[in-house]
Amino acid sequence: MTVTLSDEARQCIVAFEEVTDTTAVDCLVDDDHDRVVFVVKAGEIGSAIGPGGRNVERVEDELGRDVKLVEDAPTPEGFVANALSPAAVYNVTISENRDTVAYAEVAHEDRGVAIGEAGHNIELAKTLAKRHYDIDDIQLT
Missing domain, CATH: 3.30.300.20 (K homology (KH) domain)
Structure with missing residues (x-):
């Protein structure tokens, strides 16, 4: 990219x-x-x-x-996990159907941290993931 x-x-x-x-x-x-x-x-x-x-x-x-x-990270999964930091991310799975979506398994108590105030953190992670790995969306699981 x-x-x-x-x-x-x-x-x-x-x-x-x-x-x-x-x-x-x-x-x-x-x-x-x-x-x-x-x-x-x-x-x-x-x-x-x-x-x-x-x-x-x-x-x-x-x-x-x-x-x-x-x-930065050498894999899209690692990059998405780092972009959501400091939230604890257990696993990231990339799905490539019509769009490329990263599904991030985040600790329940850290979902608010991953999302951020008014969604700022997750939107930043989505922007960076798009810029670096052409990931269209990040979904928290």
Whole structure:
């Protein structure tokens, strides 16, 4: 999948990578929720967060917005699970009929976290899954 970045997203990636010394493979500037979402190279999420969340705080200060991090994954199932984090996702199954749908088995007590306030978290996960794996929808089971 080819991901197209806006000029603002590219500028945010430069700032993020300078502060965290990690690699961002994607960036979404979410003006509706005043946040920037970075997809971080697999295996680098801990370094991106930094001790006690220090790197995220520094990036937030520099950008003047909230920052959310999602760890990249080599499989669509792993990516969907990471995109729904911090919800506990037990299993993800991809179904390819007319549309490609990811069915994510989420812990009952974490369904609210996976959905987020007014559906913001699941909508973000759907957007990222579409950008990276051409997944049309995510359903929680």
